[in-house]
Amino acid sequence: MAILVCGGAGYIGSHTVAELIEQGRQVVVVDNLEKGHRGAVDSQATFYEGDKRDMDFMDHVFAENQISAVIDFAAYSLVGESVGRPLDYYDNNVYGAMCLLKSMLKNNVRHIVFSSTAATYGEPENIPILETDATVPTNPYGESKLAIEKMLKWCDSAYGINVNEIIECARKVTGKEIPVTIDKRRAGDPSSLVASSEKIVKELGWSPKYNSLEQIIQSAWLWHKEHREGYND
Known part of the structure; x- marks a missing residue:
């Protein structure tokens, strides 16, 4: 069984892929290379160039590979850029996560690790930030990531059972x-x-x-x- 890493050609994603392969895991990488680099992907990983918002493409990836879990790094992550391009951030981050979750459910994959961020906390109550602190993001990037976290929590309970x-x-x-x-x-x-x-x-x-x-x-x-x-x- 393989682990699918979305955004696996990026900085954190590519290092995660390398670590998984070192542990003997089979890895599939999906990346549209908008931010990532093909050369950063370990040669032992199976690579697909494409966007997780393209559900036909994702169905093809799931059909060709026995995927047991997903790690999602495929989000825009620049705070300043998110203020100037908020719709792009909601489209890629929130809508992209929705498409990925739908593809996972359609293909009976129920395990996901979501790359989060401290930006969801906004102005922190504590330094260092505690997981129990209030989440009050102050930019579209943080808002988009918080929306995905809430969506994942809802899906975890709501999609526990299918027909x-x-x-x-x-x-x-x-x-x-x-x-x-x-x-x-x-x-x-x-x-x-x-x-x-x-x-x-x-x-x-x-x-x-x-x-x-x-x-x-x-x-x-x-x-x-x-x-x-x-x-x-």
Whole structure:
């Protein structure tokens, strides 16, 4: 299994690639060479020149390689430049991260290391900065990186389960084969909808009785076995 390093032709990225290869890891590098240098990439790494915002290109990279995890260094990182070019920073950093995450989910890759920055803290409360300090970025670069951090935290909880996992769990609980037909998405359907119960837990003190996928399916299966005609039983 390989580790994909986005931005692996940059300064930090190329050193990370070299270290991974020294540890005996198989490494795939994606870099559009806007900031990076092809010559900086270890010759033992598999290199693809392209942009992580190009999802067709990324699908091709995932299809050709057995990738188990991603390390993402492919962000613009100059504070002064971000003030003059804020939209470029949001496009490359935030939108780029969204595209990468979508490609990962589509190709069943669930592990990512995100290269962060102290710029998310703005004017620091402490020197040195503590991880528990407030994040109040003062420039578009810091704002873009903080937005990605929040997105990753949300994805970590929201995308823990996909349709295939639900089907497999239902087969396990019911002991049935459960045939599946894959069709196009219905018109108007979003790609994902995941609601949080955080507010009702916090404000009303309620907590879900069944909070694992297997418990949820088991409970529903038992009810339907006892009520084969639904509420008409």
